[in-house]
Amino acid sequence: MAARETTIALRDSIARGERTATDACNAALATIDALDASGPALHAFQLVLADRARAKAAALDHAFAKDATLAGPLHGVPIALKDNIVVSGTIATAGSKMLEHFVSPYDATVVERLEAAGAVIIGKTTCDEFAMGSSTENSAYGPSKNPVDPSRIPGGSSGGSAVAVAAGMTTVALGSDTGGSIRQPAAMCGITGLKPTYGRVSRYGLIAYGSSLDQIGPFAGNARDAALVLEVIAGHDPHDSTSARRPVPSFAAAFTGSVADMRIGVPSRLLEQGVDPEVLSAFRDAIASLTTQGATIVDIELPHSRHAISAYYLIATAEASANLARFDGVRFGARVSGGSLTEMYDATRGRGFGAEVKRRIMLGTYVLSAGYYDAYYLKAQQVRTLIQRDFTAAFATVDTVLMPTSPVPAFRFGERVDDPLQMYLADVFTVSANLAGIPAISVPCGTTTTGLPIGMQFLGRAWDEATILCAADAWERIAARA
Amino acid sequence: MPYVPVIGLEIHAQLKTATKIFCGCKTDFGAAANTQTCPVCLGLPGALPVLNRHAVDLAIRAGLALECTVHETSIFARKNYFYPDSPKGYQISQYERPLATGGRLQLSSGAVIGITRIHMEEDAGKSLHHGFADSDRHTRIDLNRSGTPLIEIVSEPDVRSAADAADYFSRMRDILVAIGVNDGNMEEGSLRCDANVSLRPNADAPFGTRTEIKNVNSFKYLEQAIEFEMARQAEVLDAGGTIHQETRLFDNATGRTESMRTKEDAHDYRYFPEPDLRPLVVSAAWIETERQAMPELPEARTARFVAAFGLSEYDAKQLVYVIPGGADYLELAVNAGGSAKANTNWILGEVRRKLKDAGREDMSACAVTPGALAELTHLTERDVISSTVAKDVFEKMWATGRGAKAIVEAEGLAQVGDTDALGAAVAEVLAANPDAVTQYRAGKTNAFGFLVGQAMKSMKGKANPKVINELLKAALDRL
Numbered sequence: 001m002a003a004r005e006t007t008i009a010l011r012d013s014i015a016r017g018e019r020t021a022t023d024a025c026n027a028a029l030a031t032i033d034a035l036d037a038s039g040p041a042l043h044a045f046q047l048v049l050a051d052r053a054r055a056k057a058a059a060l061d062h063a064f065a066k067d068a069t070l071a072g073p074l075h076g077v078p079i080a081l082k083d084n085i086v087v088s089g090t091i092a093t094a095g096s097k098m099l100e101h102f103v104s105p106y107d108a109t110v111v112e113r114l115e116a117a118g119a120v121i122i123g124k125t126t127c128d129e130f131a132m133g134s135s136t137e138n139s140a141y142g143p144s145k146n147p148v149d150p151s152r153i154p155g156g157s158s159g160g161s162a163v164a165v166a167a168g169m170t171t172v173a174l175g176s177d178t179g180g181s182i183r184q185p186a187a188m189c190g191i192t193g194l195k196p197t198y199g200r201v202s203r204y205g206l207i208a209y210g211s212s213l214d215q216i217g218p219f220a221g222n223a224r225d226a227a228l229v230l231e232v233i234a235g236h237d238p239h240d241s242t243s244a245r246r247p248v249p250s251f252a253a254a255f256t257g258s259v260a261d262m263r264i265g266v267p268s269r270l271l272e273q274g275v276d277p278e279v280l281s282a283f284r285d286a287i288a289s290l291t292t293q294g295a296t297i298v299d300i301e302l303p304h305s306r307h308a309i310s311a312y313y314l315i316a317t318a319e320a321s322a323n324l325a326r327f328d329g330v331r332f333g334a335r336v337s338g339g340s341l342t343e344m345y346d347a348t349r350g351r352g353f354g355a356e357v358k359r360r361i362m363l364g365t366y367v368l369s370a371g372y373y374d375a376y377y378l379k380a381q382q383v384r385t386l387i388q389r390d391f392t393a394a395f396a397t398v399d400t401v402l403m404p405t406s407p408v409p410a411f412r413f414g415e416r417v418d419d420p421l422q423m424y425l426a427d428v429f430t431v432s433a434n435l436a437g438i439p440a441i442s443v444p445c446g447t448t449t450t451g452l453p454i455g456m457q458f459l460g461r462a463w464d465e466a467t468i469l470c471a472a473d474a475w476e477r478i479a480a481r482a
Numbered sequence: 483m484p485y486v487p488v489i490g491l492e493i494h495a496q497l498k499t500a501t502k503i504f505c506g507c508k509t510d511f512g513a514a515a516n517t518q519t520c521p522v523c524l525g526l527p528g529a530l531p532v533l534n535r536h537a538v539d540l541a542i543r544a545g546l547a548l549e550c551t552v553h554e555t556s557i558f559a560r561k562n563y564f565y566p567d568s569p570k571g572y573q574i575s576q577y578e579r580p581l582a583t584g585g586r587l588q589l590s591s592g593a594v595i596g597i598t599r600i601h602m603e604e605d606a607g608k609s610l611h612h613g614f615a616d617s618d619r620h621t622r623i624d625l626n627r628s629g630t631p632l633i634e635i636v637s638e639p640d641v642r643s644a645a646d647a648a649d650y651f652s653r654m655r656d657i658l659v660a661i662g663v664n665d666g667n668m669e670e671g672s673l674r675c676d677a678n679v680s681l682r683p684n685a686d687a688p689f690g691t692r693t694e695i696k697n698v699n700s701f702k703y704l705e706q707a708i709e710f711e712m713a714r715q716a717e718v719l720d721a722g723g724t725i726h727q728e729t730r731l732f733d734n735a736t737g738r739t740e741s742m743r744t745k746e747d748a749h750d751y752r753y754f755p756e757p758d759l760r761p762l763v764v765s766a767a768w769i770e771t772e773r774q775a776m777p778e779l780p781e782a783r784t785a786r787f788v789a790a791f792g793l794s795e796y797d798a799k800q801l802v803y804v805i806p807g808g809a810d811y812l813e814l815a816v817n818a819g820g821s822a823k824a825n826t827n828w829i830l831g832e833v834r835r836k837l838k839d840a841g842r843e844d845m846s847a848c849a850v851t852p853g854a855l856a857e858l859t860h861l862t863e864r865d866v867i868s869s870t871v872a873k874d875v876f877e878k879m880w881a882t883g884r885g886a887k888a889i890v891e892a893e894g895l896a897q898v899g900d901t902d903a904l905g906a907a908v909a910e911v912l913a914a915n916p917d918a919v920t921q922y923r924a925g926k927t928n929a930f931g932f933l934v935g936q937a938m939k940s941m942k943g944k945a946n947p948k949v950i951n952e953l954l955k956a957a958l959d960r961l
Contacts, residue, residue, distance in 0.1 A: 086528045099527065106521050108528060205528040212757035240530050241759050319757055322560050325571020326525045330623070345564060368562070368752035377754060 021076030072118030108205020125160025155185030180430025187455020202237030260294030321364030504531030525569030545582030596638030820856025
């Protein structure tokens with residue numbers, strides 16, 4: 001693929017008058033037309049908001065002609081949103097038949113902030129149903145395809161957003177990450193994906209999966225673009241009690257372009273099993289390059305991480321079982337009539353939800369049930385606390401923790417869909433950051449012999465996105481020179 | 483066989499806030515269906531709750547008034563159940579760590595009922611099963627009430643009779659209304675009570691199996707429901723049967739309780755901490771602010787009325803507990819310079835009679851302001867008008883809104899206390915009624931009353947009766 005234009009370059013070209021927001025919008029729509037609807041038919045988009053996007057772009061151009069100083073930090077930049085983020089007046093399916101015709105009457109906070117910054121929302125992207133999955137194969141509307149190899153999955157659950165950026169349809173997109181749903185598809189599609197600290201970005205208007213784990217974050221072609229988008233969407237929101245009252249720094253201002261003197265922790269014991277040899281090899285090469293560039297690699301222990309997958313699938317499903325109770329056919333979304341109220345509930349939820357969603361609701365309902373709560377949910381929360389402590393201990397000696405994003409590169413459609421446990425194990429490296437609430441960024445670190453992208457992730461201290469963005473930016477320079 | 487009842491009560495009280503507990507929607511009663519709603523209280527995908535700080539203020543105040551320990555950290559939890567008027571499929575409540583625990587409430591009898599806990603939660607919407615053309619086939623849902631802030635106050639199983647249960651409920655209402663936490667409007671459902679009732683052979687026996695009576699919204703119905711339930715359980719036990727743990731509904735019309743659901747179909751609510759809300763942290767300073775802001779409690783006010791105003795305990799209680807707004811009204815009248823006793827007599831007498839005529843109970847319907855009543859009582863106390871005239875003046879004040887002084891002056895109602903004028907009238911009456919004088923002198927004392935009446939009559943009721951009495955007595959003695 002040709003070198004992608006960056007968001008900052010796109011924005012600046014509009015600001016210099018070399019093209020208009022309308023030009024950028026039309027170019028994005030044309031690329032979507034060529035790659036998404038026809039050609040390789042990547043199906044990154046669940047819904048393209050062409051008319052809405054053109055109207056917003058025209059309004060931006062009009063305002064810019066009157067007063068160019070009003071241009072926002074994302075002036076004229078087309079952006080794609082995962083379809084579990086609501087935009088007023090448009091359908092948000094979250095990949096589910098349950099919400100096939102659901103039109104949101106309100107905007108997510110990130111939507112308000114993006115539009116206030118001049119971004120143009122170009123469409124809604126394909127995702128696993130209610131963000132439950134690692135491949136987009138759980139979308140009720142068909143999966144997205146990996147642009148590198150359309151016979152393979154793009155990763156998930158925010159697969160469509162990753163594809164949109166990887167295929168050059170947009171320069172940036174938003175996804176949501178509950179257990180790796182931004183970082184894993186970013187890795188599999190060969191781009192950058194950032195999960196911010198829990199509480200950094202408002203969740204208001206994000207259709208909830210695991211409320212204590214969900215964070216919205218950006219996909220981008222590089223760390224600098226990711227930093228820019230994060231600055232726009234981050235910050236306290238009075239509509240979200242879990243969003244933090246903390247100042248949002250200028251992340252890119254802290255970029256040094258170098259990893260010299262950076263102490264990087266590597267939990268080498270976690271890599272001993274279950275990691276694809278090519279992924280492991282690319283990761284070790286990356287460590288060697290970082291060492292050469294002056295970073296200090298420190299072997300660290302994250303002793304409780306081996307329980308992370310178990311804890312994650314107990315906590316996320318418990319929360320999901322309650323979060324998805326509102327889809328009952330009563331007020332909005334699909335309703336399948338039944339003789340009695342209970343029959344209506346059964347028919348609506350039975351037909352509206354896909355198999356994976358039902359599996360997780362059942363699992364979550366079970367772990368919260370009387371007699372099982374202490375053994376499962378409470379135990380999982382205790383493990384979560386231990387995992388948080390592991391990271392706190394690690395960050396006492398290192399600036400960032402580095403590990404592969406996914407143990408495997410993109411797999412073929414259907415390869416794992418019938419084996420939920422194998423699918424869950426693919427999240428082994430990503431779920432810890434969600435359980436600990438810390439930020440993590442996935443960056444490309446080479447390809448397999450067949451050219452499939454491989455990703456690795458820098459994990460940081462809570463609220464310290466600056467350090468991992470700086471490390472990601474420095475890594476890009478190292479990788480470019482290699 | 484006689485049994486001893488064990489009763490515990492759970493009261494749901496709506497907090498008197500302008501807006502809902504987790505969103506900015508209004509809590510006004512009676513608005514058109516589904517007009518006071520937003521993405522949050524409709525449970526729309528992506529919406530999140532944000533705690534209303536004022537609801538916490540009021541819940542803290544209730545905790546303090548009931549002598550509870552208000553905890554620095556309490557935790558909201560999701561209570562999961564499907565019902566069409568519960569828009570999220572769960573209710574946000576508090577479970578393992580409620581806001582307040584360990585309080586007490588004293589009954590009229592002096593008995594003390596323990597308060598187990600007070601927790602905060604949101605109300606559900608309303609299912610409308612009746613009243614529409616298609617009500618035989620459809621249920622309609624009004625979500626205006628969804629998200630209304632509530633506290634649930636759970637008592638210890640300390641209540642020992644249906645009458646005490648009603649007294650507890652009534653006392654609770656008095657306190658919550660006095661401290662501004664609840665509007666006391668039971669018909670609109672602002673205050674509802676559930677009763678857990680069980681029987682045992684004697685006061686030392688272990689507790690029997692209990693049943694729960696749901697959602698009773700009057701003191702009288704609560705007493706009836708518990709009486710019925712006690713009798714029903716006694717009958718079952720006497721027949722050798724066993725009580726099944728179940729939830730029962732009280733029917734106002736029949737006075738009976740009916741089984742609603744048994745323990746077997748009781749919900750497993752699958753409580754877990756609400757991840758969308760941070761733990762509620764209440765600082766010592768916050769609690770202190772509420773302590774300072776707390777109005778005087780009814781018991782303390784009654785005691786003050788007795789001590790400072792010299793009222794009888796009966797009268798003080800009438801003002802504090804029985805007549806809504808009565809105590810506030812009296813305080814205003816006293817502040818306007820009126821005597822506490824005289825104004826109390828008026829409030830409990832004429833004012834209450836007029837309110838009753840108007841079909842009202844509360845002092846807000848009183849057409850005479852506290853200041854105006856104080857002015858009227860001033861005139862009687864200084865003997866400017868007699869109590870008889872005062873009643874006429876009061877009627878005119880109520881009807882016209884004019885002041886007592888203005889009416890007395892305009893209509894020349896001030897009584898005559900001048901001994902010269904009254905002495906002349908007395909002399910005239912004695913001269914005109916020699917028979918009565920003779921009878922008086924023969925020892926018939928009621929002849930004296932007759933002569934007083936004649937003198938008053940000749941003065942057209944405006945004579946000061948005390949002066950008339952004195953002058954008449956002196957004149958008769960001189961004869």
